[in-house]
Amino acid sequence: MGDEGKIDPSSPFYLGSGNQLGNLITHVILKGDNYLSWSRAITLSLKSKRKFGFVDGTISKPTEKKKMLDWDTVNSMLVSWILRAIEPKLAASIPFFDEAKRPWDYLEKRYCEASGPRLQQLRASIINCKQLQNMSVEDYYNQLMGFFDDLVRLKPPHGCDCGNCSCNVAAKYELDRDEEKLHQFLVNIDDAKYAVVQTNLLSQQPPATLDRAYQALLQEERSRNIAQTKSHEDKAEAHVFALPDRGKQFFVQRDKLRLFCSHCK
Incomplete structure (x- = not known):
């Protein structure tokens, strides 16, 4: 925290102007059978935002009243992001949680079972x-x-x-x-x-x-790929060089038809 109560951008509690409730933080949507690929995508996205500590429990709940407000704000945002990345019908079946770690653990237990x-x-x-x-x-x-x-x-x-x-x-x-x-x-x-x-x-x-x-x-x-591309280019070049002879023959025949004798007409 800064001297004036502002949160340092490097802090996991920091939420920039681009972090909104309706954000979709990954294009991988949880449908049930793709949990493992979905959880990897969510993990990478939250780590890039320095927020995964809230999900795996390494950032513990603070006791100070001032920091508690920041904690609740970030957790509400994270819960929103997680639910946003779940298929709507599936999301409707998930119980309400106000801490990001709880829906994360719930989904892991529900879908990541090593049967x-x-x-x-x-x-x-x-x-x-x-x-x-x-x-x-x-x-x-x-x-x-x-x-x-x-x-x-x-x-x-x-x-x-x-x-x-x-x-x-x-x-x-x-x-x-x-x-x-x-x-x-x-x-x-x-x-x-x-x-x-x-x-x-x-x-x-x-x-x-x-x-x-x-x-x-x-x-x-x-x-x-380079050899294949070069082969195609060589064939195209050979085809282009073959065209002028046919064109020349055409123009020569055309020019002959336009000639006439100025004496006998």
Whole structure:
């Protein structure tokens, strides 16, 4: 807080002129079955506004009367934003909450349940995720990583519970998960276009990282697009150069018809 009661723009309690009750903070609308992608979009949006602490509980409720007013104002705004990003029929079924953390927790409990069928569905989606003929490397990568992110969200990796472990099991688990992502990404890439790059990456020792493989395939995609564009331009240029001969023949024939003898007419 400033000396005159004004809130610093860097404070999570700050609400600028662009923050209104009717704002739509994400174009991803919650319909029920898309909760995981919706919650990611909401999280990113609120973090960019420095407001996610109200939702996850890290910004606790103040005890000072003056700060309590700011707290209530921000929470009312956040509740409005969350409800605005939910399909109207679905939003009507949600109980009234005056704190942003409560509807957030309610929706997570309602839709983010790690049931057996849901986990099996996600694993099947990962296995069956392939780069289609007209799909870019970036779109394929984003789709596959989205499935992996959803799986981690529903079934977080195990770590050390005792706090005394010195073998760093969490880091080892993360390496295994990254290797799994790499192989799944490369196995279902378009063989017709990227077979050579795919083979090279899979045979590298030590194994390539997921980021390295992604960048290598992006580079190959750009090279192929440039070569394809150049081929089209060469064909178009050859077609243009072929036109003048036909045009010249036409104009020559036309000029001959206009000639006549000035003596015999």
